[in-house]
Amino acid sequence: MSRKPKQPKKENNGASMNRRRFIGTLAAAAGTSALAGAAPFAPTASAETVHFTSNPPGLGGAGPFRSECDIHDCDVEGEIPSNIDGAFYRVGPDWQYPPMAGNIPFDGEGHVSMFRISNGHVDFKSRYPRTQRFKAQAAARKRLFGMYRNHFTDDPSVAKLSRGTANTHIAYYNQKLLAFKEDSPPVMMDPITLETVDDYYTFGGGMKSLTHSAHPKFDHGTGEIISYGYEAKGFATDDIYVFSANAKGKVTWEAWVKAPYVGMIHDFAVSKDYVAFLAIPMATNVERMKQGQVHFAWDSSLPTWFGVMRRGGDGKDLKWFKGPERCATHVMGAFSDGNKMYVDMDMALKNQFPFFPNLHGEPYDPKAASGYLHRLSVDLSKKDVTDYNMEKLYPQSGALPRQDDRYQTIPYRIGFMPTSNPTKPLSPKLGNVAFRPTNSYTKFDHANRTTTEFWIGDDSSLQECCFVPRSKDAAEGDGYLVGVANRLLEGGRADLIIVDTQYMEGQPIAKVRLPFRSYSQVHGWWVPGDTLPKA
Numbered sequence: 380m381s382r383k384p385k386q387p388k389k390e391n392n393g394a395s396m397n398r399r400r401f402i403g404t405l406a407a408a409a410g411t412s413a414l415a416g417a418a419p420f421a422p423t424a425s426a427e428t429v430h431f432t433s434n435p436p437g438l439g440g441a442g443p444f445r446s447e448c449d450i451h452d453c454d455v456e457g458e459i460p461s462n463i464d465g466a467f468y469r470v471g472p473d474w475q476y477p478p479m480a481g482n483i484p485f486d487g488e489g490h491v492s493m494f495r496i497s498n499g500h501v502d503f504k505s506r507y508p509r510t511q512r513f514k515a516q517a518a519a520r521k522r523l524f525g526m527y528r529n530h531f532t533d534d535p536s537v538a539k540l541s542r543g544t545a546n547t548h549i550a551y552y553n554q555k556l557l558a559f560k561e562d563s564p565p566v567m568m569d570p571i572t573l574e575t576v577d578d579y580y581t582f583g584g585g586m587k588s589l590t591h592s593a594h595p596k597f598d599h600g601t602g603e604i605i606s607y608g609y610e611a612k613g614f615a616t617d618d619i620y621v622f623s624a625n626a627k628g629k630v631t632w633e634a635w636v637k638a639p640y641v642g643m644i645h646d647f648a649v650s651k652d653y654v655a656f657l658a659i660p661m662a663t664n665v666e667r668m669k670q671g672q673v674h675f676a677w678d679s680s681l682p683t684w685f686g687v688m689r690r691g692g693d694g695k696d697l698k699w700f701k702g703p704e705r706c707a708t709h710v711m712g713a714f715s716d717g718n719k720m721y722v723d724m725d726m727a728l729k730n731q732f733p734f735f736p737n738l739h740g741e742p743y744d745p746k747a748a749s750g751y752l753h754r755l756s757v758d759l760s761k762k763d764v765t766d767y768n769m770e771k772l773y774p775q776s777g778a779l780p781r782q783d784d785r786y787q788t789i790p791y792r793i794g795f796m797p798t799s800n801p802t803k804p805l806s807p808k809l810g811n812v813a814f815r816p817t818n819s820y821t822k823f824d825h826a827n828r829t830t831t832e833f834w835i836g837d838d839s840s841l842q843e844c845c846f847v848p849r850s851k852d853a854a855e856g857d858g859y860l861v862g863v864a865n866r867l868l869e870g871g872r873a874d875l876i877i878v879d880t881q882y883m884e885g886q887p888i889a890k891v892r893l894p895f896r897s898y899s900q901v902h903g904w905w906v907p908g909d910t911l912p913k914a
């Protein structure tokens with residue numbers, strides 16, 4: 380089936396908008412919930428009117444932003460050292476049109492922003508990637524795609540288009556940005572202008588998978604990308620495609636393997652010698668999809684499976700090791716030592732996504748959804764071993780762990796993660812909030828299992844951070860963290876925060892003040908200025 384860009388015919392066969400309000404479920408990290416209830420609306424309103432309910436589901440409670448904008452010379456409080464030169468890119472969902480009732484924050488159109496930092500100055504730019512989906516909806520002036528990863532709910536006119544929203548992660552590869560959604564191939568963007576260059580990038584046809592993960596890994600030395608797709612032969616297939624491509628876009632290795640069951644495989648791990656996957660009980664549920672629901676439901680009766688295979692091999696050696704019900708989404712870092720493979724992930728007992736339903740009707744349990752860093756490991760030389768090992772590394776709870784990305788695929792020592800410190804005060808000014816904001820970045824040193832913490836204060840919530848090396852050859856973890864903070868007493872207005880990793884306990888060295896809230900990031904990526912194309 381060809382999914383090359385094609386504009387659908389302009390026809391008016393979409394269902395009229397359902398204006399019923401629904402419960403807006405938000406990110407676990409910073410959720411509040413809106414009240415459900417029927418909202419009366421004027422019967423004279425046209426079905427084609429673009430109108431957002433007061434609270435469509437947005438990550439972190441952010442409403443639709445929808446503004447593509449440029450700010451030349453942002454307001455900077457503090458001083459940005461001149462050794463910070465590069466671009467911080469971030470992406471997150473930002474509804475283009477009002478979502479179908481019951482849809483979830485993860486289905487908003489990807490919106491990419493860039494903070495270009497140089498000589499103490501910051502220029503900001505934000506653009507929607509022109510996905511096939513975005514272009515079709517813009518032309519029709521309405522929503523054409525239905526529920527999260529559910530093609531059964533789409534307008535028939537878009538059946539041949541890529542459903543990808545490019546809303547999850549962004550990375551720099553071969554002088555271009557790639558914006559990812561795990562149900563489709565990447566969307567390629569120009570790193571200077573943020574214009575979309577290719578709405579369906581397949582490594583020149585070299586990538587055989589119909590999907591591509593949001594979490595490729597990069598070999599810092601060679602620029603090689605190592606990546607995969609799940610449901611790789613199409614909807615609800617148990618095929619995983621693993622591949623690598625050199626720094627110039629040529630696929631140099633590929634293997635097809637099978638998943639133990641069909642479900643979300645959001646991130647993976649790559650070491651010098653091995654590739655590892657964790658299959659979690661977030662199972663693809665075709666029956667529910669046919670009833671108009673989202674792609675996944677959490678099946679607590681399923682085990683987890685940790686699969687390890689040789690990197691560069693044919694995949695026949697892939698072995699799945701069993702574990703109990705757990706939710707884990709992101710890899711901080713991974714490494715191997717001879718026959719032993721180690722993968723560090725934040726891990727929780729139960730479903731961490733309030734907006735993905737529990738199959739057996741259990742209510743969402745925020746305590747069981749709290750993630751803690753765990754080290755998963757197996758010794759591949761022990762032929763009779765059937766289960767993987769799991770060690771809890773630290774007491775801090777959090778999500779979205781990162782590392783010094785120069786250490787992807789090789790032994791690493793330093794990691795970072797947004798956390799919430801339960802011992803810090805909650806500002807009475809925040810009112811009676813039912814949640815504790817994520818207001819720390821914790822630095823983890825695995826060499827001695829120590830931590831240091833940057834705490835932003837009780838009136839802010841922090842999004843994911845990215846690490847910026849102090850210089851090209853700075854020691855591991857020596858540099859800065861960049862990340863967006865929402866100021867909760869200012870309607871969530873956004874500041875880019877810059878923290879020195881040697882002075883985690885101090886104040887940010889600089890704050891880049893945006894005059895608005897913006898959308899919430901899922902993931903971000905730092906690109907050193909000397910590797911960017913000349914403007």
Ligand code: V55
Nearest residue numbers: 485546547561645708901
């Ligand atoms: C994640 C995010 C997604 C998704 C699946 O853990 C998993 C993150 C923003 O979309 O579709």
Ligand code: FE
Nearest residue numbers: 593645709902
């Ligand atoms: Fe992710």
